[in-house]
Amino acid sequence: MNWYLEVFKKYAVFNGRAQRKEYWYFVLFNIIITLVLGIIDGATGSFSADAGTGLLGSLYMLAVLLPGIGVSIRRLHDTGRSGWWMLMALVPLIGVIVLIVFMIQDSWPGANQYGANPKGTGI
Numbered sequence: 001m002n003w004y005l006e007v008f009k010k011y012a013v014f015n016g017r018a019q020r021k022e023y024w025y026f027v028l029f030n031i032i033i034t035l036v037l038g039i040i041d042g043a044t045g046s047f048s049a050d051a052g053t054g055l056l057g058s059l060y061m062l063a064v065l066l067p068g069i070g071v072s073i074r075r076l077h078d079t080g081r082s083g084w085w086m087l088m089a090l091v092p093l094i095g096v097i098v099l100i101v102f103m104i105q106d107s108w109p110g111a112n113q114y115g116a117n118p119k120g121t122g123i
Contacts, residue, residue: 004029007071014083018074019118023103026071030064072099077114078107 003025010016034057041047041054048054053061073083079102088095107117 001029007067010067010070010074012066012070014070014073015077016074016115017078017107017112017118018071019078019107020075020103022118023071023075026068030068033060072103074114075103077112078118079103079105080108080112080114 003022006022007018007026037056037060038047038054041056044054046055047057051058069086072086076083076085081102085099085102088098091098107119110117
């Protein structure tokens with residue numbers, strides 16, 4: 001849970017680096033929370049089939065938009081890539097696959113142009 005909250009502490013920070021743990025725990029908690037909110041939206045009748053989401057789900061997606069972009073850019077920095085690689089998500093299917101591969105990769109060893117290794121190993 002601390003990894004998830006750490007992303008919100010850096011709400012709109014787009015510089016620095018983020019470990020795999022920080023990114024993937026944020027993704028995991030977002031999936032779980034989105035599923036729970038979807039169930040609540042369906043039970044309360046606020047789910048819209050046309051929009052594909054409900055009121056609570058929409059508010060949550062809006063709340064995590066900037067932190068999600070921030071942690072994604074910091075994760076790309078950790079692998080030695082520019083945050084501009086996030087634009088690959090605009091390429092249908094292939095772009096998302098490329099970004100997932102980048103997010104899975106290990107940290108750039110030692111310091112890089114975006115800062116010190118967040119693992120602190122300095123290898």
